[in-house]
Amino acid sequence: MQLKHITCSDPREFNDIHDIVSLGQISPRVEIAVQMHPSKASPGMPRNQWFNELLDYVVSDLIDIDLAVHVNREWCAEICKTGEIPMELRRFFYERKSLGWPVIKRWQLNMSENVAEKINVRALKKLFDCESDHDFIVQYNDNTEYAVKKLYDAHARFSVLYDASGGRGLEPTYWAEPVFKDRAQGYSGGMSPENVADNLDKISSVVPANHSMWIDAEGKLKTDDKFDVARAKQYIINAESWLKRQR
Numbered sequence: 094m095q096l097k098h099i100t101c102s103d104p105r106e107f108n109d110i111h112d113i114v115s116l117g118q119i120s121p122r123v124e125i126a127v128q129m130h131p132s133k134a135s136p137g138m139p140r141n142q143w144f145n146e147l148l149d150y151v152v153s154d155l156i157d158i159d160l161a162v163h164v165n166r167e168w169c170a171e172i173c174k175t176g177e178i179p180m181e182l183r184r185f186f187y188e189r190k191s192l193g194w195p196v197i198k199r200w201q202l203n204m205s206e207n208v209a210e211k212i213n214v215r216a217l218k219k220l221f222d223c224e225s226d227h228d229f230i231v232q233y234n235d236n237t238e239y240a241v242k243k244l245y246d247a248h249a250r251f252s253v254l255y256d257a258s259g260g261r262g263l264e265p266t267y268w269a270e271p272v273f274k275d276r277a278q279g280y281s282g283g284m285s286p287e288n289v290a291d292n293l294d295k296i297s298s299v300v301p302a303n304h305s306m307w308i309d310a311e312g313k314l315k316t317d318d319k320f321d322v323a324r325a326k327q328y329i330i331n332a333e334s335w336l337k338r339q340r
C-alpha cells in the first residue's frame with residue numbers, strides 16, 4: 094500500500110496562515126484541505142479572504158505545499174448538475190504555479206443524498222475529462238453509492254473516498270476492501286492522532302500492496318470544534334512513523 098496523502102481537513106479563518114503552511118511542510122505527503130460552501134466562503138466573507146491570502150502566500154513565495162478544496166452544499170450541487178466550476182471558486186480552481194500546474198490539484202465533491210440522486214453524469218464526465226490536470230474526488234457511502242457507480246460505468250475519471258459515516262467523523266467497525274480497484278482510494282472516518290496507526294494497519298490489510306491511497310482526518314483534529322494545529326501535527330507524525338515501520 095502506497096500512502097500518497099495524509100490529509101488534514103477543515104482549517105479555517107481563525108487559523109494562522111503561517112501555522113498552516115508549516116503544517117503542510119512537515120512531509121511531502123501532507124495535504125491541507127479547506128471546506129468551501131457559499132454560507133461561509135462567498136466573496137467578502139472571512140474564509141474567502143483568508144483562503145485568498147493563503148493562496149497568495151503560497152504562490153508568491155513558491156512554497157511547495159499541497160492544498161485541496163472540499164466543495165459542499167450549493168456549490169457542490171451546481172458542479173454535479175452543470176459540470177461547471179462556480180464563478181466564486183474559479184480563481185482557486187484555475188490558479189497555476191510557475192510551471193503551469195494547478196496550485197490546488199485535488200477537488201472533493203461532498204455530495205448529499207439529494208445531490209447524488211440528481212447528478213448529471215455526462216456533464217461531470219466532461220468536466221473530469223477536460224480538466225485532466227485536476228483530480229476530482231467523490232465520496233462513497235450508502236447515500237452516494239448509486240451515483241458513484243453511474244460515474245464509474247460511464248468511464249469517468251475520478252478518485253474515491255470511502256467514508257461510511259458520510260462526513261460525521263465516525264470510525265467504522267471495519268475498513269472495507271476498495272470497490273473500484275482501478276481508482277485511487279482514500280479512507281476517512283474517525284481518524285485521529287491516537288488511532289491513525291491502528292487504522293493504517295487495518296486499511297493496509299484490505300488495500301493491495303501496490304495501490305495508491307490516502308487518509309483524511311477532520312473532526313478528531315479539532316479542539317473545542319476548532320482545527321487544532323498541534324493535534325494535526327501529531328496525526329501527521331504518527332502516520333509517518335507507521336509508514337517508516339513498514340519499510
